[in-house]
Amino acid sequence: MAATRLDLRDVPPSERHPMIHTAFETLDSGEALEIVNDHEPRPLFYEFQAEVDAFDAESYVCERREEGKYVATLPKQ
Template sequence: MPTTTLDLRDVPPPERHPKIHDAFENLESGEALQIVNDHEPKPLFYEFQAEVESFDADRYEVERRGDGEFLATLPKK
């Protein structure tokens, strides 16, 4: 699956969700947005599940890579 990666660790928290939504909107169906974050993005998952119809919640994945590094994959239907 084609993937776009967005590293958010240096992005101020108030700017993160708008950046993620913009990047996700620019994906084609079947692609995924991978975000690198400094915490587990559980609130983002729930936000996408509730608000983004094209978000494929069944294929969402998150992996902890170490202290302060999480890799989450947000697939688009």
């Protein structure tokens, strides 16, 4: 699965979700958006699950790699 990666740790919080949605929209079916965040993006998961039909919630993965570094994969159906 091809992935696009966004490191959001230095992006102001108010700009993160719009940036993520824009990047996700540019993906082709079967690709994934990988985000690096300073906290677990659980609210983002629920937002995508409720609002983005192409989001493959079953294949979503999030890992805490170290303090202040979470990597989440948002796959597109």
